[in-house]
Amino acid sequence: MLKRFLMETDWEQVKTVIRALDRVEILEVPGLEDRIERLGIELNSAGFDRWGLHPDTLRKFAPYLYFLYKKYFRVETAGIEKIPEGRVLFIGNHGGQVPLDAMMAGLALFIEGEPPRVARAMVERWVPTVPFVSSLFTRIGAMVGDPMNCRELLQHDQSVMVFPEGVRGSGKLFKDRYQLQRFGTGFMRLALETGTPIVPVAIIGTEETYPSVFNFELLAKAVGAPYFPVTPFFPLLGPLGLLPLPSKITVRFGEPLRFEGDPGESEESIRAKVQTVKDALQEEIHKGLKLRGENIFTGAAK
Amino acid sequence: MKILITGASGAIARLVAGALSPKYELTGVDPRPAPSETHFPGKFVVADYHSRKLDEIFRNDRFDAVMHLGRIRESQKYSPQYRFQMNVVGTQKLLDLCKVGGVKNLIILSTYHVYGAHKLNSLSLTESAPLRASQSFPELADAVELDHAAVNFMWREREIRTSILRPTNVIGKHVRNTICSLLRSGVCPRVFGFDPLMQFVDEKDLARALILALENPIPGVFNVGGEGVIALSHAIRRAEAVSVPIPPLVSASFVRLLSEMSGIPFPPYLVEYFKYPTVVNDDAFRKAFGYVPKVKTTTSLRNLGPISERPRLALSSLDESV
Numbered sequence: 001m002l003k004r005f006l007m008e009t010d011w012e013q014v015k016t017v018i019r020a021l022d023r024v025e026i027l028e029v030p031g032l033e034d035r036i037e038r039l040g041i042e043l044n045s046a047g048f049d050r051w052g053l054h055p056d057t058l059r060k061f062a063p064y065l066y067f068l069y070k071k072y073f074r075v076e077t078a079g080i081e082k083i084p085e086g087r088v089l090f091i092g093n094h095g096g097q098v099p100l101d102a103m104m105a106g107l108a109l110f111i112e113g114e115p116p117r118v119a120r121a122m123v124e125r126w127v128p129t130v131p132f133v134s135s136l137f138t139r140i141g142a143m144v145g146d147p148m149n150c151r152e153l154l155q156h157d158q159s160v161m162v163f164p165e166g167v168r169g170s171g172k173l174f175k176d177r178y179q180l181q182r183f184g185t186g187f188m189r190l191a192l193e194t195g196t197p198i199v200p201v202a203i204i205g206t207e208e209t210y211p212s213v214f215n216f217e218l219l220a221k222a223v224g225a226p227y228f229p230v231t232p233f234f235p236l237l238g239p240l241g242l243l244p245l246p247s248k249i250t251v252r253f254g255e256p257l258r259f260e261g262d263p264g265e266s267e268e269s270i271r272a273k274v275q276t277v278k279d280a281l282q283e284e285i286h287k288g289l290k291l292r293g294e295n296i297f298t299g300a301a302k
Numbered sequence: 303m304k305i306l307i308t309g310a311s312g313a314i315a316r317l318v319a320g321a322l323s324p325k326y327e328l329t330g331v332d333p334r335p336a337p338s339e340t341h342f343p344g345k346f347v348v349a350d351y352h353s354r355k356l357d358e359i360f361r362n363d364r365f366d367a368v369m370h371l372g373r374i375r376e377s378q379k380y381s382p383q384y385r386f387q388m389n390v391v392g393t394q395k396l397l398d399l400c401k402v403g404g405v406k407n408l409i410i411l412s413t414y415h416v417y418g419a420h421k422l423n424s425l426s427l428t429e430s431a432p433l434r435a436s437q438s439f440p441e442l443a444d445a446v447e448l449d450h451a452a453v454n455f456m457w458r459e460r461e462i463r464t465s466i467l468r469p470t471n472v473i474g475k476h477v478r479n480t481i482c483s484l485l486r487s488g489v490c491p492r493v494f495g496f497d498p499l500m501q502f503v504d505e506k507d508l509a510r511a512l513i514l515a516l517e518n519p520i521p522g523v524f525n526v527g528g529e530g531v532i533a534l535s536h537a538i539r540r541a542e543a544v545s546v547p548i549p550p551l552v553s554a555s556f557v558r559l560l561s562e563m564s565g566i567p568f569p570p571y572l573v574e575y576f577k578y579p580t581v582v583n584d585d586a587f588r589k590a591f592g593y594v595p596k597v598k599t600t601t602s603l604r605n606l607g608p609i610s611e612r613p614r615l616a617l618s619s620l621d622e623s624v
Binding site: 044045046048049050051052054125126128129131132134135138139143144146148149152271 | 421422425426428431470494495496497498499529530531532533536537540550578579581583598599600601
């Protein structure tokens, strides 16, 4: 069976495909070195920062990430000039099975932010167990969404990106897209403790990249993942089904929100403050969806 | 001032003793004979820490300070029972003797391994982080118990100023621990798909840290790191070794086989440390003692070289500032 498969495979065709992949346009990020310089990260002799960020890895992957950003998802931003100076806690909506949202919002801040900044994304607790992804994420500034990590980053004046929906958000089904799931409240206590302004980030488009119609929980449990999405293309089309749909992505930064209070407040009053953030984010999402129009791929109106 | 140093045959103790020798009166004790006795600048006694010989040492001399650097590391050479006897029972005995003998300062060398490699570890473990090591790695239970005994003693016996140091991976020309042996061997296994952040502290920096703790005692538990983090693969490359990725599912048994065949020690628990980061935060130590590591991680990795058997240990080997 395998022999027949190998004999019948048209190797010339495979080669053509590989050659075509080779021709994928490599885009240089404009002013990459200057932007990395202006991030103001302190590196040790091995080229790592205190939390494992490694600008050399960023340099290596920048052209591919920029291709995704500019050509594949054609990312546009709005309100990026509203971001206050200094450390900021970015609160975003989560969806689409794969953290493309964190990646695209992070790239927006790095490529279009003035000054450019790294927003350290707080990722799911199962990420460290995923081969390759775990180390790549660390190199480009992400880390496990642990309150200790978040506190330390904010105390060292670093910006942090949090998705308070967690896996409830990333694993959400297509029918629930852009409906914010229950928010965790930990981020608000940390914002109060460190006096950090909150900026809601509505990421439009990523929630359609992997339209999950069904969460195969049994399989998820078997492989140790929090969810296992079934889309019209995955796993039906195999690895090809892993390609995200090229929807148009918009990253909208909302008005900065500042909160005051005691980080040890009762859960009830913290929840009220969290609701304020959630409402602001949901409003920003609605605005973005309205502006995008009906066609998710081009963003054009009907 | 009279100082007792345990683990006196070890590289760190010899470095520390070399730096302290003209100024203080030193006694060294180690179950292993000294590589060459003349190199310990002071009295040297071969004794197990749980033996009666230790009582004798304390009866003959009155020590002002004790540096407990002698922890038998986990390796195939010693059985877990022997390590428990030495590390836990021995330490317990040493602590009792310190109390009876009127010791004023006590410095205990623990290890960052006590935190355990775990996927839930934060990227900056402070001294209050849970010690998970014994939960996943019974081989490390004695190290955790030693640390617990030391911390208990610190709280119970307030009149003795006790500092407990938990250094990251110690590397250096004279150090003979697992990580150094692996890096020196030229071939270092890695878990396929994983490349955790590691921290290394140079032997000289650790010796400096120990002397800081001796001369300006501040009770407490402190992580001691080097310059910062480096990914394991980068560390291997910097040490001019080749990494061999091993599939994660077979790694434990495969590694045991490999280490038996090649003679290079690779305790199974290390697989986890090569998978998940165990990064500690040493801000507390830096702040309390004004400690700044002086040797760059890349430099100490590059200069690892073949083991240096007979270090010329003089004050100059650390530098003038000590």
